[in-house]
Amino acid sequence: MSNNAELYEQSKLYAPGGVHTSIRNVNPMKVFTKGEGAYIYDADGKKYIDYQGAFGPIILGHSHPYVNRKVIEAIERTDLYGVGCTDLEVELARKICTHVPSSEQVLFCNSGSEATYHAIRLTRAITGRNKLIKFQGCYHGWHDYVARNMLSSWDMIGKRDPGSAGMLDEAIDNTLVCTFNDLDDIERTFRENKGQIASLIVEPIPHNIGCVMPQPGFLEGLRELCTAHGALLIFDEVITGFRHDIGGYQKVAGVTPDLTTMGKAMANGYPIAAVAGKREYMQRFNTYPGGDVWFAGTYNGHAVGTAASIATLEMMENEPVHEHIFRLGEKMRSGIRGIHERLGIEAYVAGFGSVWTTYFMKSEPKNYSDLQQNDAELYVDYRKKLIEKGIFKMPMNIKRNHISYSHTDQDVDTTLTIIESVLQELVHP
Ligand code: PMP
Numbered sequence: 246m247s248n249n250a251e252l253y254e255q256s257k258l259y260a261p262g263g264v265h266t267s268i269r270n271v272n273p274m275k276v277f278t279k280g281e282g283a284y285i286y287d288a289d290g291k292k293y294i295d296y297q298g299a300f301g302p303i304i305l306g307h308s309h310p311y312v313n314r315k316v317i318e319a320i321e322r323t324d325l326y327g328v329g330c331t332d333l334e335v336e337l338a339r340k341i342c343t344h345v346p347s348s349e350q351v352l353f354c355n356s357g358s359e360a361t362y363h364a365i366r367l368t369r370a371i372t373g374r375n376k377l378i379k380f381q382g383c384y385h386g387w388h389d390y391v392a393r394n395m396l397s398s399w400d401m402i403g404k405r406d407p408g409s410a411g412m413l414d415e416a417i418d419n420t421l422v423c424t425f426n427d428l429d430d431i432e433r434t435f436r437e438n439k440g441q442i443a444s445l446i447v448e449p450i451p452h453n454i455g456c457v458m459p460q461p462g463f464l465e466g467l468r469e470l471c472t473a474h475g476a477l478l479i480f481d482e483v484i485t486g487f488r489h490d491i492g493g494y495q496k497v498a499g500v501t502p503d504l505t506t507m508g509k510a511m512a513n514g515y516p517i518a519a520v521a522g523k524r525e526y527m528q529r530f531n532t533y534p535g536g537d538v539w540f541a542g543t544y545n546g547h548a549v550g551t552a553a554s555i556a557t558l559e560m561m562e563n564e565p566v567h568e569h570i571f572r573l574g575e576k577m578r579s580g581i582r583g584i585h586e587r588l589g590i591e592a593y594v595a596g597f598g599s600v601w602t603t604y605f606m607k608s609e610p611k612n613y614s615d616l617q618q619n620d621a622e623l624y625v626d627y628r629k630k631l632i633e634k635g636i637f638k639m640p641m642n643i644k645r646n647h648i649s650y651s652h653t654d655q656d657v658d659t660t661l662t663i664i665e666s667v668l669q670e671l672v673h674p
Pocket residue numbers: 300355356357358359361384385386387448453481482483484508509518
């Protein structure tokens with residue numbers, strides 16, 4: 246028995262399914278024992294070039310020496326107090342408010358789900374309204390406010406589709422589901438629920454379904470509709486934030502939401518997340534004297550996450566992190582397009598910056614429904630075969646890939662050679 250298989254058997258004894266997040270199972274199962282830069286290693290000693298990037302956080306590379314050193318330095322002198330604030334929190338909050346346009350003030354928590362929960366509850370308090378708009382296909386975390394209509398089966402698109410048993414009916418029914426890139430649908434929803442919608446939450450680029458780009462004018466349209474209907478606009482930048490620009494995708498798009506949620510690439514894989522926004526809104530949280538919206542968490546602002554985030558943002562400030570990952574992203578996308586052309590494969594290579602997704606369909610998807618055109622079977626087989634040949638990307642339908650600052654031109658060249666041989670096998674066996 247391999248070490249992977251043996252450890253997996255053990256893992257299944259002590260954890261249901263052997264994994265600690267619902268979609269971490271890969272077939273065959275991998276147990277990872279080491280991550281270094283662009284590479285990850287399983288318990289059998291096999292090395293992979295990693296594009297999973299832990300679903301997005303790993304923007305500098307695994308176990309990044311500068312980030313690790315800063316974390317170790319921090320925890321040798323400080324940790325967590327449960328009272329007052331820390332020098333690390335002050336420094337990180339200042340950095341975020343300097344870089345992220347919508348961020349006049351910020352609060353730290355531990356995960357993206359916590360951040361979206363806090364942001365949504367805040368909008369209900371501010372507006373005195375109950376309803377929330379989200380988009381079919383977008384993911385904002387595991388809690389009841391948002392865990393509906395994520396990767397719905399095709400017959401459930403736009404219908405009442407809770408993502409979990411045990412959710413509160415009231416929560417499900419107060420979350421309305423619209424179609425991404427369809428301003429008419431959103432306007433109609435606002436009209437039909439006049440005076441009831443507290444906020445609209447959106448991944449400015451829905452990376453939960455690969456890389457579906459907002460069409461020109463869409464994000465601006467959301468901004469206008471929210472303002473016109475007295476609702477708050479929440480950009481969930483848990484993936485796009487810091488990965489696409491140190492100021493988030495809002496900086497790239499030039500559209501400023503009322504509130505922003507952040508996480509993932511904020512700290513290169515260390516656990517920390519944030520909710521940020523206009524001062525007048527943020528001061529409704531009860532961290533502010535007189536604030537009436539509960540905000541708490543034993544581990545909020547822990548030295549590990551705050552030090553890691555400061556170090557990650559320092560790297561972005563001082564080194565050409567985005568220039569590098571954007572250049573390699575473009576090299577990867579154009580390389581893959583060339584392969585498709587040579588092999589006569591009908592596919593659409595989508596992406597932005599360091600992220601790319603190959604859809605096995607003819608044209609650009611504009612929303613979740615369009616992804617019915619994607620050849621899911623080919624997509625999953627393709628990714629499984631890439632793993633066999635040492636390129637790691639989750640073999641799930643419509644998931645994105647991430648390039649980090651540790652990936653090199655050589656890694657991209659190797660990846661392209663392997664992609665070409667895998668596609669050759671799959672489509673011209
Ligand atoms: N929002 C978005 C856009 C996400 O991609 C995720 C995680 N994939 C979350 C929120 C939830 O973050 P977490 O898993 O840290 O709770």
